Amino acid sequence: MTIKNQIKKSFLVSLWFMFLTFPILVIQVNTVENVIKWRWLNMIGVGIGSFFLSILWRYMLEKRPEKGKQTKKYQLFFLNNILHEKKIFFPVIILLSLFVLCFPYIFSMYQTNIMISALIYVMMGLGLNIVIGLAGLLDLGYVAFFAVGAYSYALLNYHYGLIFWIALPLGGILALIFGVILGYPVLRLRGDYLAIVTLGFGEIIRLVLENWNDFSFGPSGISNIPKPCFLGIDLSLQGTTKYLFYIIVGMVALTIFVTNRLQNSRIGRAWIALKDDEIACQAMGINKGKTKLRAFGLGAMWAGMGGVIFAAKTTFINPASFTIWESVIILCTVVLGGMGSITGVVLGALLLILLPEYLRAFSEFRMIIFGAVLVLMMVFRPGGIIKNVRRIYKFDPILEKNSVKNEVNS
Amino acid sequence: MLKLKNIQTFYGNIQVLKDINMEVKQGEIITLIGANGAGKSTILMTISGIVPPRKGDILFQGNPIQNINPDKIVALGISQVPEGRRIFPYLTVMENLDMGTFLRNDVFEIKKDMDYVFQLFPILSERRNQPGGTLSGGEQQMLAISRAIMARPKLLLLDEPSLGLAPIITTQIFNIIKKINRENNTTIFLVEQNASLALKVADRGYVMETGEIIMTDTGDNLFNNKDVKKAYLGI
Numbered sequence: 001m002t003i004k005n006q007i008k009k010s011f012l013v014s015l016w017f018m019f020l021t022f023p024i025l026v027i028q029v030n031t032v033e034n035v036i037k038w039r040w041l042n043m044i045g046v047g048i049g050s051f052f053l054s055i056l057w058r059y060m061l062e063k064r065p066e067k068g069k070q071t072k073k074y075q076l077f078f079l080n081n082i083l084h085e086k087k088i089f090f091p092v093i094i095l096l097s098l099f100v101l102c103f104p105y106i107f108s109m110y111q112t113n114i115m116i117s118a119l120i121y122v123m124m125g126l127g128l129n130i131v132i133g134l135a136g137l138l139d140l141g142y143v144a145f146f147a148v149g150a151y152s153y154a155l156l157n158y159h160y161g162l163i164f165w166i167a168l169p170l171g172g173i174l175a176l177i178f179g180v181i182l183g184y185p186v187l188r189l190r191g192d193y194l195a196i197v198t199l200g201f202g203e204i205i206r207l208v209l210e211n212w213n214d215f216s217f218g219p220s221g222i223s224n225i226p227k228p229c230f231l232g233i234d235l236s237l238q239g240t241t242k243y244l245f246y247i248i249v250g251m252v253a254l255t256i257f258v259t260n261r262l263q264n265s266r267i268g269r270a271w272i273a274l275k276d277d278e279i280a281c282q283a284m285g286i287n288k289g290k291t292k293l294r295a296f297g298l299g300a301m302w303a304g305m306g307g308v309i310f311a312a313k314t315t316f317i318n319p320a321s322f323t324i325w326e327s328v329i330i331l332c333t334v335v336l337g338g339m340g341s342i343t344g345v346v347l348g349a350l351l352l353i354l355l356p357e358y359l360r361a362f363s364e365f366r367m368i369i370f371g372a373v374l375v376l377m378m379v380f381r382p383g384g385i386i387k388n389v390r391r392i393y394k395f396d397p398i399l400e401k402n403s404v405k406n407e408v409n410s
Numbered sequence: 411m412l413k414l415k416n417i418q419t420f421y422g423n424i425q426v427l428k429d430i431n432m433e434v435k436q437g438e439i440i441t442l443i444g445a446n447g448a449g450k451s452t453i454l455m456t457i458s459g460i461v462p463p464r465k466g467d468i469l470f471q472g473n474p475i476q477n478i479n480p481d482k483i484v485a486l487g488i489s490q491v492p493e494g495r496r497i498f499p500y501l502t503v504m505e506n507l508d509m510g511t512f513l514r515n516d517v518f519e520i521k522k523d524m525d526y527v528f529q530l531f532p533i534l535s536e537r538r539n540q541p542g543g544t545l546s547g548g549e550q551q552m553l554a555i556s557r558a559i560m561a562r563p564k565l566l567l568l569d570e571p572s573l574g575l576a577p578i579i580t581t582q583i584f585n586i587i588k589k590i591n592r593e594n595n596t597t598i599f600l601v602e603q604n605a606s607l608a609l610k611v612a613d614r615g616y617v618m619e620t621g622e623i624i625m626t627d628t629g630d631n632l633f634n635n636k637d638v639k640k641a642y643l644g645i
Contacts (some may be wrong), residue, residue, distance in 0.1 A: 266512065273498045273509050280496035282460050285484030285513045285561060 006058050014051035021046050060380070100249055104242040112245050116313055118353040119248040120306045125333040125349040126255045126342065127302025132331070133340035133388070134268060135295035136275030137187070138195040140327055141202025144182075145175040145300040147209060147322035149307020154222040154317055155215075164228035168308050175304020176297045183296035187289060202327055210319040221318025225311050248309055255302055256342055262298070263342070271295055329353075332370075336377060338384025347385055411436045411597055412457070412488075412565060417466035417476075419449075419456045426452045427463070428621040434565065434599055439591050441600045441608040441629065443642055444618030450601045451493050453618075454567045457599075458490045459483045470565070485513050489563030493570050493601075495554045499543025503534055506542050506553055510560030520560070527556040530586055548579040555583070559590065565597045566590070572604045580604065584611050605642040609633040617642070 025046060028037040104112045124146060131139045149171035156162040156170065186197045209216045216222075227240040228247065262268045270291050274281050282288055311317050329352065337348020356366055377384070412434040419427040426449045434440050442450050455461040457468060459480040468476040475483055489510075498506050507527065511520050528535035531552040537545060542553060551571055558566055568587065572580040584607055591598050602608035609615055615632045617625040625632070632638050 266508070269501060269505055269509060270512065272500060276498045276500060277496050279460060280492055280498065281509075282480040283458060283484070283490040283492050283496075284509050284557065285481045285489075286509070287479065287481040 006055065010051050010054040010058065013054040014047045017050035018043050018047045101246075104245050109238055109241055112241055113313075114354065114357050116241070116245055116248050117310075118350055119245075119252050120310050120313070121330065121333060121353045122346050122349040123248070123252050123255050123306045123309075124303050124330050125337065125345045126252075126259050127299045127306070128330050128334050129299075129340065129342070129345045130259060130262065130271075130302075131295055131299035132334055133345070134263060134275075135271040135292060135299075137292060137295065138191065139198045139296070139299070140195045140324075140331065141182075141198035141200070141205075142299075142303055142330055143322050143324070143326040144202040144205040145179060145303035146307040146310070146326065147205050147319070148175045148178050148300075149304030150311040150317050150321070151209065151216060151222075151307075152304070153308040153311045154225050157225060158222060164226070164308070164312050168305055171308035172301045172305040175307070176301040178304075179297040179300030180293055183293045184289075187292045187296065199324065199327075202322075202324060206319050206322050209322070216319075219318055219320070221316060221320075223316040225315045225317065227312050227315060244309070244313055251305060251309065252346075256346070260342055263340075267291065267294065332374070336374070336384060338386045338388055341384060341386050341388035344384045344386035344388065351385075411471060412599070413467075413469040414453075414457075415467040415469070417453075417456060417463045417468065419452055419461060419463045421452075421461070426621055427456065430466070430621075430623060432616060432623065434597060437591070437595050437597055438613045439588070439598045439600060439611055441602055441612035441615045442618060443602055443605045443608060443615060443638075445641075446603075447620075448618040449621045450618055451569055454490060454569050454599070454601060457483075457567060458488055481513070484561060484563075487562070487564035488567065489558040489561040489565070490567040491554045491558045491569060491571065494573060495547075495550045497542040497545075497550050497553050497557065500541055502541055503538045503545070503553060506557055507534075507560050510557035513561065519562075523560055523562065527559055530559075530589070531556060548575050548583075551575060551579075551583060555586070559596075563596060565599060567599045567601075569601050570603055571600070572602065572607070580607065587611065605638070606633070609638075 022043065025042040026039050028039060029035075030037060103115065107115075124142070128139065128142050131137050131142070152171045152174045153162075153164070153167040156167055162170070182198070182201050186194060186201070189197060210219050212218070228243065229240075270281070270286050273284075274286065274288065274291055278288055281291075310321075314321075333349040333352050334345055335348075336352060337346070338344030356363070359366075362369065381387075412432075414430050414432040417427050417430040418425060430449075430453060432440075432453075442453065444450050452461060456463050459475070459478055459482075463476055466476065467474055470483075470486060470488065473486075475486065475488075478486075498509065501509065507524060511523075514520060528538075533549055534552060534556060537549065542550065545553060551573075555568070555571065558568075571583050571587070575583070587598060587600070588611055590596050600608055600612060609629045609632050612629040615627065615629050616623050617632065617638060625635070625638070627635070633643075
């Protein structure tokens, strides 16, 4: 009975689609010869196609709740296994790092360049993950800190000839300061209001950079930003690309390490707690403003350092690189990957930046595919590609008792 | 230990507390009873600095605390168990307890206190790795109280610990409140709807009506008072 029903519904859906697409796909008016061509074959194609797609959709939806119940435990177990079982974890890490180290030697310079920009996004995604995934503050102007980092390297180099390695921490610190300055008045707001204000801040930074000619050289931007040099030796173009690749890999590794430590620290838990319940947090003695500011500043810092690397990679920056769309893409990497989950964000950023590069053939449909993927994700994996699994510290009650006894004895 | 002098608190333009005067002495269990909307919870929020008073003084161990940030007040030794439990649902029981020790750094003492809490509420020990949101109402209340104890407060503010709990569990929790008071010499400020139970436990009580304290006496006297009986005990 239910199968019959499903087929009936799918049939209705296909009829509806045939009706909807009728004017575009069936009628073709030839204005030269003043004739109308009826392409009935298209209609049949649409009908059959939408019928099967609808059945598939129904099947997946039907399957979903069962799957959720039965395999949830298994999935968690499986993920934990991969992430925490040393036998699997270490070989995977070693293989991955070997692959990454050999990457610029195996693949062409073009590939390496793409990878560098993808890794910059990974770094920023991880930074934004602190703000959104852990502290739950929706920041839509994240790209502003990226711009601060990039411009701080470009301008400091232009005026004072500062080299990359000094500019890298300086850019991070400047972005952090900007984050705190913005955060101080803004973090009193919550949710939607915060999102709007940060969105405005992002635009303000871009507009200032675009219009303050004396300071930032306006829309023409700054060119001839030097690439980093290795121990004072200027490398060839290929050499610098490889070098830059290793720098960004190192930075991503550092970001992963730091965010992972932060997540499992007391302040990380304070962020998660603050996301849940502000009043309870205050009653526990957590300073609401300070804790949020820390998240904001620490998130912004990574964007600043990403900006410095970006400026060094492209050797030319102008305000057009820092539009609201960059913020949206970084936000998407976090949401798509899985809020709060480090592996998820890394994967999300790589997918979101690399796929459009390799699928240039479909570039016209990019936005359609993008939208469809997000909709599908919301239906089937609302937590992101890899959901955040909080680490659980298991301990044996008996062992615990013994250790307490030992302490008391000693 | 704690003195409230002419406290006036507002939510926007609405005055909730009109000239509140109270005193809590070291080692006491004080209870505050009153109808819904009398301003009982607001008094607690005012003491812990979340809703600061517009006028008046709050003295804690002789020092004014009315204009200090909530986190500093917790550091001074006032811990609140907010109304409706408000545990952190995505953190495990252990992590919830750890949030209670946010301002402490003495690892060994924390461990001892954790054992003490697990001894008070053995069920929490069994559930220690479970997210707080998966606990039952009573267990969540136990967790909320434990979390506040973990801060080693001198003064514990409890806001309706019996809210939504079965009578047996309520009695259990009240017994433990007494135990905490006796064993640690923690002063307890209890806000309750369940007036009969609260007055039995308390040394002294205050009765509140629309933002004002209308009566204060020892717990037993209030329990036997005719007006209180009529209004709050329904006898």
